Amino acid sequence: MKQAILLLSFGTPCEKSDLVPYMTSIRHGKAPSEGELEVLTARYDAIGQWDNVNLQTMGEQQKKSLETLLGVEDIYLAYLHKPHSMEQAIKAIVDAGYTSILSIVTSPFYSVVGTGAYERKLQAILQEYSHISLDNIQSWWDRSQFIEYWSSRLANLNPTQADTICIFSAHSVPVTTVGDYVFHITSAAEKIAERVNLNHWCTAWQSAPPYGEWLGPTIETVIEQALLEGAKRIICVPFGFVSDHVEILYDNDILCRRIVEVTGAVYERVPMPNGNALFMAGMAEAIKERINK
Structure with missing residues (x-):
């Protein structure tokens, strides 16, 4: 059995035009009003979102850190609130010949509305791929x-x-x-x-x-x-x-x-971990332990 590692992240808007679909996804299909969009845009403007490559590519940076720690090159990355991101990742995994997926969310704590949302969406997508099995690492804060x-x-x-x-x-x-x-x-x-x-x-x-x-x-x-x-x-x-x-x-x-x-x-x-090697090593350890079971 070939097993793919799927890293799941919340996602972030990279351009102002991304804000409406991004917030609509977060709000389960309800688009923000013009007033809400103005407030949201002002907040992202205030943190320099549109010019900060680090903020826009944080998921990719964490993926690279995890690949280095695990010594693998086949980690897939998908975002919960970017259109078709998870669907595209699953298709790429299937096309590569994998028959099993081990998923882990960057968030270290499990909650029904947090990590649980990734699991529910994955399960819905995988209904089209009955030959693919799924194993989820729900939390890893205790590392x-x-x-x-x-x-x-x-x-x-x-x-x-x-x-x-x-x-x-x-x-x-x-x-x-x-x-x-x-x-x-x-x-x-x-x-x-x-x-x-x-x-x-x-x-x-x-x-x-x-x-x-x-x-x-x-x-x-x-x-x-x-x-x-x-x-x-x-x-x-x-x-x-x-x-x-x-x-x-x-x-x-x-x-x-x-x-x-x-x-x-x-x-x-306290500074955020981002792609810090020590922090990401906790995630890597959780993955290794699950693979070796």
């Missing part, structure tokens, strides 16, 4: 490399000062789909906090849409409360995400920074 990456980068910021609070954040999910998501996020945060000997830390949730009932408290609320309680320095640790993109560079580095600095406090953030 030592994942914990080590965030611990070492956080430690570099001297986070144990008395007036400092570290806020670990991940993407919010609908309250009806929580499952083990909160437990895993909290467990990972506890491991990192213990490794770094943190005195003051908490978890928060970000990037929830303005509709429905989503998991809280929001990162904005947590920051405001920390400042009210006397924190003079806020360190954001968005370890539920894997790379620089609008939810980090705008939501954290612009919106959250504004909340912090208007009070005279200091805002800092």
Whole structure:
């Protein structure tokens, strides 16, 4: 049996013309209004999306890093919210003669609406290819490399000062789909906090849409409360995400920074892994372990 490795990523718009189909996919077929599109465009403008090749090619960079770590050349890359990307990847895999696919999502934590969305779409596409089997690695946050990456980068910021609070954040999910998501996020945060000997830390949730009932408290609320309680320095640790993109560079580095600095406090953030070899080694280890079973 030949097995292809399929790396799955969220995707990002590369040109302004990509925004409407991109957001329409994220919103399950509902196109953004003109007003919403103006707001979204302004946010991507603010982070320099249209001129930043690194932001536009992050998935490709992570794929190359993973191929180097695994010593293979046949990793396929597909995006959830780029038109036909997953369909094209599956067709290429089939055309290459593979009969089995091992998929892994760049996101380290499993949630029904997050990683689960990739699985559901893959299964729907594979209905046309009954001879192809699918195995999904649902999460890999418990790898030592994942914990080590965030611990070492956080430690570099001297986070144990008395007036400092570290806020670990991940993407919010609908309250009806929580499952083990909160437990895993909290467990990972506890491991990192213990490794770094943190005195003051908490978890928060970000990037929830303005509709429905989503998991809280929001990162904005947590920051405001920390400042009210006397924190003079806020360190954001968005370890539920894997790379620089609008939810980090705008939501954290612009919106959250504004909340912090208007009070005279200091805002800092742990650097995102992107294609970092240590971080990607956690993903590679998860793949090797599954292949060798």
